[in-house]
Amino acid sequence: MAGRDLSPIRAPQPASERQYAELDPVVVIGTGLVGASIGCALSAAGIQVHLRDRYRSHALVAAGLGAGTVSSAQNSAVKLVVVAVPPDAVPEVVERALARYRHAVVTDVASVKKPVMDALREAGVDLSRYVGSHPMAGSQYSGPLTASPHLFVDRRWVIADGSGSAQAVRRVEALVALCGARLIHLAPADHDRAVAEVSHVPQIMSSLTAARLREVPPPDLLLAGQGVRDVTRVAGSDPTLWGQIIAANRTEILTQLRAIRADLDQLLEGLGTNDPQAVTGLIAAGREGVSALPGKHGHPGSALDTVVVEIPDAPGALARLFAEIQAQGVNIEDLSIEHDLAKPAGYLSVAVEAGHAEALRAAMTASGWELRS
Amino acid sequence: MAGRDLSPIRAPQPASERQYAELDPVVVIGTGLVGASIGCALSAAGIQVHLRDRYRSHALVAAGLGAGTVSSAQNSAVKLVVVAVPPDAVPEVVERALARYRHAVVTDVASVKKPVMDALREAGVDLSRYVGSHPMAGSQYSGPLTASPHLFVDRRWVIADGSGSAQAVRRVEALVALCGARLIHLAPADHDRAVAEVSHVPQIMSSLTAARLREVPPPDLLLAGQGVRDVTRVAGSDPTLWGQIIAANRTEILTQLRAIRADLDQLLEGLGTNDPQAVTGLIAAGREGVSALPGKHGHPGSALDTVVVEIPDAPGALARLFAEIQAQGVNIEDLSIEHDLAKPAGYLSVAVEAGHAEALRAAMTASGWELRS
Incomplete structure (x- = not known):
């Protein structure tokens, strides 16, 4: 935690009018890393967030970090309840939340979805206001102290299909969007x-x-x-x-x-x-x-094209080669050496984004480099 | 490799006169990641480095990145040979290097030390000019293209005891020092x-x-x-x-x-x-x-002291608390929440370097925070 950034939270985009109408106010139950981070993201977007935790100290710390308020919500006004408690407690807390917040949609963020849904079904709970979800973010740290409104940015967030009305699902989708995450719908068993x-x-x-x-x-x-x-x-x-x-x-x-x-x-x-x-x-x-494994942010890697240059047999030439590629403003995505039995020096294979290869080839040839076509 | 830094190498400290006398010139056999990086570190320190590789293209690329020259050395002048070839080839290449460079000390960088020494002993090689070593650095990449003169900075570098004259060991120690690594002597079996x-x-x-x-x-x-x-x-x-x-x-x-x-x-x-x-x-x-696991650079963690603050039950207070700690210029090394059954709000435990705790306590008390003594 050395060098931990304690500077004020940068606000993400404010909620749109529609998002505001879908969500405001929210109750977050459980202010560990995930719950507190959701609170931070929603608060930064201008949504009123009420924080609850069995340990008041956790809720207070989360509130102190900008995750919301520890004051109580008006139960009937609550639009969304996020249950972010340990997995074993989720079904019971979801059930109680559905009973207490009569007009709210309830979601949970547990890492396992089918057992939660099975437990709720077994308990005879009406699932029209329940939508299971799972943000694929976290860390080896726990508790609210490492919370961040940016924890979910560009991360996948699964919505488990098979429960919840269309309107209920829409509210949870609004939550995912405000947290900056990338939505996936999955059947609970596929998710697990x-x-x-x-x-x-x-x-x-x-x-x-x-x-x-x-x-x-x-x-x-x-x-x-x-x-x-x-x-x-x-x-x-x-x-x-x-x-x-x-x-x-x-x-x-x-x-x-x-x-x-x-x-x-x-x-x-x-x-x-x-x-x-x-x-x-x-x-x-x-x-x-x-x-x-897909690229860092879950994009399939963008298409690459390869420019193959004969390796210069002269000191300093390679450094000049790299400098010229950089001067073209082209990002080198990968580099490799190719041996060629017919040529003692071999080739350097330079992978760049497909759109940039042609211009790079022209520029390199103009500068006198030997390219393999 | 996206965003790979191709900017010119920052030079480490130049070699001292004694280091220069111990090492110049060096031959590096095998210009993969480790061999090329050693070449870059030595070259940047002003030592003449001759690069050899069974693939000339690798040696050329390493030379192009600043690891040395592909021209031949005057064999009798060579002070140190670094064998950085794959483990299976090490004993044979070490033996040939000892025969070819009659005044040189020969070291290898293989990840396993006892089998290398056993193989050389079995072959009847005189080990007075051989010193096995192992720099604890590398990456999932291979080949010279990801070489860096800084690869070994602050990393451990093992010298395997049990062979080499005192003078031979001194030369390899000079190599370790010029690469910026941290030296450890170990018996080969303990290393393995x-x-x-x-x-x-x-x-x-x-x-x-x-x-x-x-x-x-x-x-x-x-x-x-x-x-x-x-x-x-x-x-x-x-x-x-x-x-x-x-x-x-x-x-x-x-x-x-x-x-x-x-x-x-x-x-x-x-x-x-x-x-x-x-x-x-x-x-x-x-x-x-x-x-x-020891701290990042192998230091035992420095001594910490803990300042325990009552968690304020007021919105925004915690952000102010962190701001005040930062204003004191104190780095927070760790943070945790302590529950206290007698106090609903609990405590925040702030770990700082031992030398800073007393001043921080005084400043916090002066600002009105409740500390637990």
């Missing part, structure tokens, strides 16, 4: 499978890795570099919260973890018999898997 | 155990996680957030290189991976029987393990 794959299982792998560090002699830990820190960062997460998330989604997680155990067993066997292919194969599979 | 713990096993766990992503339906991948990206970042590493590293250190790695499999089996059983303690216990163990 997807988060097991891309969130819960990676969390467990991180924790398994980190748990072994307890056995490492402290001097050995001095050799830790950025790699192990990245792998274990999410292992710093809250055990109670994650215990509940994983338990709630255990069927999906079990299936996927069993597949990993099979991969691990295969690797152990390969290491035992010193079969180099077992190791190289796993690392290659991992590299393939990581390249399947 | 430590890197298995903090590098090779985390790499495997990252690859195991990433390999499963190949089976994930592409729409599910849209839900991927920062967590899975962090866990799988090093899984982007080069399969051939890592296959060799892991195979070379397989005995240590096997022991540690078997312990992880036992943890995984226990978790699978707990999930199968819906034992919440199995999950919470693992996440808690992981959190404990990750907190055992």
Whole structure:
């Protein structure tokens, strides 16, 4: 937390008249990282937010950070209730909120959607005013102190289909829009499978890795570099919260973890018999898997085109080459070296956005570089 | 690689006269990321560096980035040879370099030290001019294109004890110093155990996680957030290189991976029987393990002191509190909320460097905040 930015919150776009009419006022129940951040985003957009938490100190801190007010709402006026409590408590708190705020739509932000909906159905709750949702944002930190109105900007936010009237869904969509997130509609079971794959299982792998560090002699830990820190960062997460998330989604997680155990067993066997292919194969599979992840903001990577330049056999020439590419105002998206048996020097392959390649080629040729067509 | 910085290299400190006398000129064999970065650091310090690579295109690119020259050295003048080739090739290349550069000290940078030394001993090589070493730096990228003279700054760099004359060791220490790294001497076996713990096993766990992503339906991948990206970042590493590293250190790695499999089996059983303690216990163990990692640069965290402030029950007060702490010029190292059954509002615990706490307490009291003593 060193260097934490405590400067005042930059306001996002104010709510439109329609958004204001859909949402104002909102009650947020549970002022941990996610609840407090939602409060901050809505407050910054001009929506009145009432904060509730079983720990008044959390609600006060969230309020102090700009997430809303700790004063009570007029129950019948509330348009939207956001339930941001730990997963185990969600069904009960949603049920109580539906009863208390008779004209409000109630959403929750739990990381697992089908068990919540099943529990509400089992309890016989009328689900026309309930819409489950899940913002794909968070961090290894918990509690309101690291809240930010920008936590959800450009992140995916899932709305779970299968409950809620059209009007109810619209209100939650307005919430997602005001938080700056990118909306996805998913069936609850599809959501739960997807988060097991891309969130819960990676969390467990991180924790398994980190748990072994307890056995490492402290001097050995001095050799830790950025790699192990990245792998274990999410292992710093809250055990109670994650215990509940994983338990709630255990069927999906079990299936996927069993597949990993099979991969691990295969690797152990390969290491035992010193079969180099077992190791190289796993690392290659991992590299393939990581390249399947979409670009940072969930965009499919934009189309790239490649300009291939003969590598100059003269000192300083390459630095000049890079300087000229930059002077063209073109961003280099990727660089690689190609060996060519017929040419000792080989080629440098420069990937740029497709729209820029032609102009770059013309400019490079004009400057005397040898391009491969 | 988007936004890659192609601006000219900032020069580190120039070599001292003693360092210059110890090292100039250097031959770097193998101009991948590590070899090219060493070349860049030494060249920037004013040392003459001759680059060699089985792929001339790599050496040319490294030279173009400022790592040295592709022209040949006068063999008898060379003071230090850095062997930065893939692990499997290291013993043979070291042996040839010792024969070719008769007055040079030869070091290697392979990630595993005992097998290299054993292979050289077995080949009957005189080890008085050989000193094994290992800079704890690198990335998921390979090849010279991502080389940087700053790659090793503040990173640990191990010198493996058990070979090399005192003078030979001094030369490699001069190399470490010029690269800006932090020196550690370790026995080869201790080094290999430590890197298995903090590098090779985390790499495997990252690859195991990433390999499963190949089976994930592409729409599910849209839900991927920062967590899975962090866990799988090093899984982007080069399969051939890592296959060799892991195979070379397989005995240590096997022991540690078997312990992880036992943890995984226990978790699978707990999930199968819906034992919440199995999950919470693992996440808690992981959190404990990750907190055992030393601070970012390997310093033990500096001593902190805590100032405990009653949380103000008034809107906007907390923002004012933070502003006042910042106005004191004190960096907040950590923040947490303490519940207190006797006080509805609770306390905010503000950790600052030990030397700053007293002045902060005085200033806060003077401004009217309620502190807990």
